[in-house]
Amino acid sequence: MSVPRFWRKQVARYNLIGTHCTNCKTYYYPPRSMCPKCRRDGKTENYKFSGRGEVLTYTVIHTAAEGFEKQTPYVLGIVKLEEGPSLTSQIIADPGTMKIGMKVRPVFRKLGESGEKGMIYYGTKFVPE
Amino acid sequence: MSAGIVSYGAYVPRYRIKVDEIARVWGDDANSLKSGLMVYEKSVPGFDEDTVTIAVEAARYAVKRSGIDTQRIGAVYTGSESHPYAVKPTSTIVAEAVEATPVLTAADYEFACKAGTAAMQSCMGLVQSGMIDLGMAIGADVAQGAPGDALEYTAAAGGVAFVIGNKGSEFIAVIEDTYSFTTDTPDFWRREGMPYPEHGGRFTGEPGYFKHVTHAAKGLMDKMGTRPEDYNYAVFHQPNGKFPSRAASILGFTKEQIQPGLVVPKLGNTYSGSCMMGIAATLDQAKPGDRIFATAFGSGAGGDAFSFTVTDKIEEIRNKAPTVVELLADPIYVDYATYAKHKGKIRLA
Ligand SMILES: [Zn+2]
Numbered sequence: 509m510s511v512p513r514f515w516r517k518q519v520a521r522y523n524l525i526g527t528h529c530t531n532c533k534t535y536y537y538p539p540r541s542m543c544p545k546c547r548r549d550g551k552t553e554n555y556k557f558s559g560r561g562e563v564l565t566y567t568v569i570h571t572a573a574e575g576f577e578k579q580t581p582y583v584l585g586i587v588k589l590e591e592g593p594s595l596t597s598q599i600i601a602d603p604g605t606m607k608i609g610m611k612v613r614p615v616f617r618k619l620g621e622s623g624e625k626g627m628i629y630y631g632t633k634f635v636p637e
Numbered sequence: 638m639s640a641g642i643v644s645y646g647a648y649v650p651r652y653r654i655k656v657d658e659i660a661r662v663w664g665d666d667a668n669s670l671k672s673g674l675m676v677y678e679k680s681v682p683g684f685d686e687d688t689v690t691i692a693v694e695a696a697r698y699a700v701k702r703s704g705i706d707t708q709r710i711g712a713v714y715t716g717s718e719s720h721p722y723a724v725k726p727t728s729t730i731v732a733e734a735v736e737a738t739p740v741l742t743a744a745d746y747e748f749a750c751k752a753g754t755a756a757m758q759s760c761m762g763l764v765q766s767g768m769i770d771l772g773m774a775i776g777a778d779v780a781q782g783a784p785g786d787a788l789e790y791t792a793a794a795g796g797v798a799f800v801i802g803n804k805g806s807e808f809i810a811v812i813e814d815t816y817s818f819t820t821d822t823p824d825f826w827r828r829e830g831m832p833y834p835e836h837g838g839r840f841t842g843e844p845g846y847f848k849h850v851t852h853a854a855k856g857l858m859d860k861m862g863t864r865p866e867d868y869n870y871a872v873f874h875q876p877n878g879k880f881p882s883r884a885a886s887i888l889g890f891t892k893e894q895i896q897p898g899l900v901v902p903k904l905g906n907t908y909s910g911s912c913m914m915g916i917a918a919t920l921d922q923a924k925p926g927d928r929i930f931a932t933a934f935g936s937g938a939g940g941d942a943f944s945f946t947v948t949d950k951i952e953e954i955r956n957k958a959p960t961v962v963e964l965l966a967d968p969i970y971v972d973y974a975t976y977a978k979h980k981g982k983i984r985l986a
Contacts, residue, residue, distance in 0.1 A: 522734045578978055579684050600683065616693040616734060617685040628721055630689060630730060 511627055521631035524614060526593065528555035535591040559614030559632065561589040568603040575620055587612055587634050598633045611637035640761040641808030642945070643771060644705060644800040644954065646698025647917045647961050648691050649904060652681040653968040654976045656790055662973045663785050670790055675878020679793040679905025681971055682779045684979050688717045689727050691796040691910075692777040693734040699773070699798040700735055702958035703807075710737040710800070711769025714759055715745050716752025716776045716909045718827065718834075731775065742769075749825060750874055751935030752776060753797065753909040758815055758941060760801040772801045776909035783833035784977075791877055793905025797913035809951045810920065810929070813944040816857035818849055825936030836936075842880070845938050850874065850884045853940030854932045861944060865889040868944075869927040872898035872915035874934035876906045881915075890930070897922050898931075903965050916945075918961035925949040 519525055526537030530551045537557060543550025566585035581603050588594040612634040619629040655678045660667035671677055692715050700707055713732040720727045728743035746752040753776015760772030777796025782788030824845030827834035850873055871890040873881035878901050885895045898915035907914055912933035919929050929945040
């Protein structure tokens with residue numbers, strides 16, 4: 509990911525800030541400038557998610573992408589936040605203890621880095637509650 | 638205007654390695670190391686944890702504990718000797734992650750193991766002068782020790798954040814006074830770009846640690862007219878268990894006074910987090926009215942001494958974030974191979 513592209517989404521990643529449509533009461537993460545359900549009738553405001561949620565599904569990665577070789581095996585999951593939206597995230601847990609439906613909470617971690625000279629990317633991951 | 642601690646938060650990674658496991662790899666005698674250092678295990682950062690993530694977790698616990706509006710924070714200073722960037726502040730990332738941006742000042746501090754207490758002193762000055770409303774001072778490190786070096790048995794990971802303010806009604810502890818003692822002493826150093834620190838061997842004890850800790854501590858007690866028996870608790874920088882125990886006895890503090898804050902045996906030396914972790918662990922169990930004495934040490938070298946009196950407000954907020962004892966409970970033990978991988982000691986092609 510390019511530095512400007514990461515930076516634009518930085519605060520949303522650090523603090524799980526999405527949007528809430530006050531017209532249809534739907535929550536969005538990542539944030540949306542317009543509610544896709546209500547279109548012109550939608551009223552969106554920023555919303556900070558609690559970060560509590562549950563694991564909808566997960567997979568254990570054994571053959572990692574570049575930069576993640578040291579971390580294998582690791583868990584990649586889809587977390588459904590208690591307000592509704594779901595997101596894909598690394599889940600820091602022993603793969604053997606993972607269960608669908610398990611409760612998770614957010615933590616602040618390194619997401620990756622652009623080699624030894626590049627930027628370090630930080631943001632939210634999840635751990636078992 | 639007076640200065641006081643409004644909140645505090647500590648963070649320790651989940652992973653630990655036992656001294657026995659490191660000694661097994663290097664063929665050292667684990668029992669003599671454990672009794673010599675009074676350290677039995679140390680914390681190890683996860684592969685995705687560094688000084689920034691540790692500082693953020695500690696800062697967030699400090700915010701959670703007191704429920705302060707983070708927009709009131711006018712300064713974030715993070716002390717560490719393991720800032721992940723050589724140029725690009727840790728403190729801006731922390732400030733963003735606790736939503737204290739954009740109207741604040743921020744900078745990173747370096748002074749070996751006492752950069753965090755130097756940050757506390759800066760925040761005291763800023764709040765007492767009225768320049769800012771609240772300041773956040775953090776000490777955090779993922780301490781480095783070269784493979785096979787004596788430091789490897791103790792170099793640990795952890796961090797502590799203090800929110801410092803000037804409104805007496807918000808204090809959980811009044812900072813009554815501070816005093817520093819500083820000289821140019823080459824007991825420990827790391828050159829730019831080098832992965833591990835160098836130290837002056839036996840030189841680190843007497844002219845480094847003991848001289849600066851005792852001068853700072855005595856200097857503060859002389860200035861305030863207090864004596865060791867006026868304090869319920871005392872905390873000294875903890876590179877191992879032996880040094881703070883000896884410093885306490887030289888100064889006339891008892892084993893009982895340093896007990897709650899002596900966290901190094903099960904944690905290791907968290908460098909910039911070390912003395913602040915001891916203060917946090919003591920606040921975790923102090924009662925209103927208790928007095929706490931603390932002295933941090935940083936190689937290079939200097940000592941920062943502090944005198945605190947705990948207020949009634951401690952009881953209201955103490956249990957709203959994890960205590961140091963809770964953070965140390967339920968560890969995941971790793972072997973040396975996993976430890977080396979987490980710390981990036983082995984470079985994969
Ligand atoms: Zn809508």
